[in-house]
Amino acid sequence: MADYDLAIIGGGLNGTSIARDAAGRGLRVILLEQADLGCGASQASPRLVHGDLAGLERREFFRVRRALRERDVLLRIAPHLVRPARFAIPVHAEERPPWQLRSLLLLYEHLASRSGLPRSATLDVTHHPVGNALKRPFGTAFEYADCVVDDSRLVVLNAVDAAARGADIRTGARVTRAERGETWRLVAIDRGYRRVITARSLVNATGAWTGSVAETVLRVPAPRLATVQISQIVVRRLFDCDYVYAFQHADGQLIFASPYAQDCTLIGSVGHAFKGDPAIVAMSVREVAYLCDAANRYFREQITPADVLRTISGANSVIAPARRHMRDGAALLDYRRGKAPLLTIFGGDVTTSRHRAERAVSEFTRFYPMTPRWTATVPLPGGAFAWQRFETEVDIARDRWRFLGEAAARRLVAAYGLNVKDILGEAKAKADLGPAFGPELTGAEVRYLMRKEWARFPDDVLWRRSKLGLTMPQADRDALAAFMAKPD
Ligand SMILES: Cc1cc2nc3c(=O)[nH]c(=O)nc-3n(C[C@H](O)[C@H](O)[C@H](O)COP(=O)(O)OP(=O)(O)OC[C@H]3O[C@@H](n4cnc5c(N)ncnc54)[C@H](O)[C@@H]3O)c2cc1C
Numbered sequence: 493m494a495d496y497d498l499a500i501i502g503g504g505l506n507g508t509s510i511a512r513d514a515a516g517r518g519l520r521v522i523l524l525e526q527a528d529l530g531c532g533a534s535q536a537s538p539r540l541v542h543g544d545l546a547g548l549e550r551r552e553f554f555r556v557r558r559a560l561r562e563r564d565v566l567l568r569i570a571p572h573l574v575r576p577a578r579f580a581i582p583v584h585a586e587e588r589p590p591w592q593l594r595s596l597l598l599l600y601e602h603l604a605s606r607s608g609l610p611r612s613a614t615l616d617v618t619h620h621p622v623g624n625a626l627k628r629p630f631g632t633a634f635e636y637a638d639c640v641v642d643d644s645r646l647v648v649l650n651a652v653d654a655a656a657r658g659a660d661i662r663t664g665a666r667v668t669r670a671e672r673g674e675t676w677r678l679v680a681i682d683r684g685y686r687r688v689i690t691a692r693s694l695v696n697a698t699g700a701w702t703g704s705v706a707e708t709v710l711r712v713p714a715p716r717l718a719t720v721q722i723s724q725i726v727v728r729r730l731f732d733c734d735y736v737y738a739f740q741h742a743d744g745q746l747i748f749a750s751p752y753a754q755d756c757t758l759i760g761s762v763g764h765a766f767k768g769d770p771a772i773v774a775m776s777v778r779e780v781a782y783l784c785d786a787a788n789r790y791f792r793e794q795i796t797p798a799d800v801l802r803t804i805s806g807a808n809s810v811i812a813p814a815r816r817h818m819r820d821g822a823a824l825l826d827y828r829r830g831k832a833p834l835l836t837i838f839g840g841d842v843t844t845s846r847h848r849a850e851r852a853v854s855e856f857t858r859f860y861p862m863t864p865r866w867t868a869t870v871p872l873p874g875g876a877f878a879w880q881r882f883e884t885e886v887d888i889a890r891d892r893w894r895f896l897g898e899a900a901a902r903r904l905v906a907a908y909g910l911n912v913k914d915i916l917g918e919a920k921a922k923a924d925l926g927p928a929f930g931p932e933l934t935g936a937e938v939r940y941l942m943r944k945e946w947a948r949f950p951d952d953v954l955w956r957r958s959k960l961g962l963t964m965p966q967a968d969r970d971a972l973a974a975f976m977a978k979p980d
Contacts, residue, residue, distance in 0.1 A: 494675040496520045499691035501667045504534040506837045507697035508650035509849030515657035517862040526666035528952045530647035532699045536806025541639040541843045559843045560604040570872045571879035572909035574641045580622045580735045582633040586742045609637035625731030644956040649872045663946045670710045676832045693833040700770030700807040702838045723775040723805040724760025725783050747786045753959040766807045775803040809838040823852040874909025895922045915940045929972040930964040
């Protein structure tokens with residue numbers, strides 16, 4: 493008998509969503525990730541959980557409605573990671589005419605009819621906080637509601653939930669070889685050790701590596717793919733309000749500027765076709781300058797490439813744009829008599845990741861029995877509260893752990909939801925939480941991330957489990973590295 497029903501290669505959003513779904517449906521699951529969870533494309537998303545307003549212009553009404561439904565599902569099951577946000581579209585010369593924007597927003601709201609998010613409105617930005625940061629002469633903006641997400645924490649919490657339901661999550665485990673017979677026999681280099689794993693079915697969820705893994709590891713023909721790169725920049729905060737700004741740029745590119753971490757602004761995205769090693773994806777000087785220039789066109793505060801605190805880039809496999817119906821990503825199942833099934837899944841956006849995984853796992857019902865679909869109604873770890881109660885949960889945390897400042901409480905609730913108690917426990921003062929690394933991170937949080945969330949190295953904590961790397965001084969990083977290297 494095979495060790496597992498399902499082996500998944502790749503610990504990005506697609507792989508971990510499938511692991512969660514399948515483990516909860518009773519399958520014996522192993523997920524093998526060569527580095528850290530969410531270290532690929534899944535930490536470089538535009539961080540939007542949305543129906544995609546622009547999809548309405550392409551007349552993709554069905555797709556937009558389905559994405560809006562999924563937006564509401566994610567908001568319900570992950571109210572800590574997925575937060576409602578007000579989006580502002582300032583009207584300017586290159587923007588669509590106001591009547592067209594208004595009609596689009598009305599249709600968008602109609603398709604999202606039961607969301608419970610606030611309705612769209614027209615703002616006079618000469619008197620509204622949205623206008624404070626903008627250059628003159630913006631007079632009007634349209635505002636509407638959508639959501640933003642902490643993409644890399646969504647990946648990690650999918651894995652945490654999968655593990656809680658019995659999945660074996662292995663990070664630092666690179667699959668190097670696979671033999672396909674009636675079952676799969678995989679060879680992985682698992683933290684330096686060679687390990688052989690057998691599984692009844694296999695999922696290739698390796699993002700930008702999909703083609704190379706198919707050809708060199710699985711030795712099957714690769715699907716027809718293109719690889720694209722998207723990049724964003726992080727700068728100090730350009731505006732005080734909590735809005736996400738969306739601009740239709742002169743060249744047709746949609747530019748978003750959104751609040752990021754505590755005091756920063758994320759500006760993106762810019763993309764192009766990618767060639768090379770997906771583990772080394774860097775933003776070009778030209779792209780950085782492009783996003784700075786784009787922001788300078790709209791915001792009063794001017795930025796140059798020297799102001800960029802961090803660039804965020806990722807590469808991902810996509811199918812040819814001509815096949816619009818597959819914009820939500822692709823899941824290709826290959827099975828033949830005497831050959832164990834192989835599912836290849838790639839692309840797609842964050843918003844529809846849960847649904848994509850649900851559909852993908854359902855493909856395996858023809859091979860073995862499993863319990864019904866479940867992920868649309870069960871919260872992710874720490875997310876068992878209504879999204880409208882987020883601020884209340886922050887207040888409760890501040891009340892229980894009185895040493896927490898508001899920003900720290902908000903960050904912890906946003907990252908861990910109700911599970912923040914597993915980190916702070918009975919602490920009465922910050923000193924009870926072990927050594928401090930920078931103003932926010934404590935030894936207790938780091939140990940929690942190492943024990944429960946597979947963090948092994950400082951970058952796993954500073955960039956994927958949090959964004960504290962943006963503000964942490966070098967001396968504290970060094971201390972963190974030494975702390976993580978010590979046995980518990
Ligand atoms: C160019 C681009 C465009 C995007 N567009 C959108 C968008 O429009 N809307 C939106 O919401 N989101 C978008 N996203 C983000 C979205 O989050 C990704 O599409 C999604 O996260 C892809 O996840 P994945 O799991 O397929 O890939 P990844 O997150 O890249 O995960 C693949 C994983 O496989 C691992 N791996 C590879 N080879 C092996 C091996 N041999 N053994 C073990 N592990 C291996 C890698 O280390 C990696 O962690 C985009 C991202 C990018 C980079």
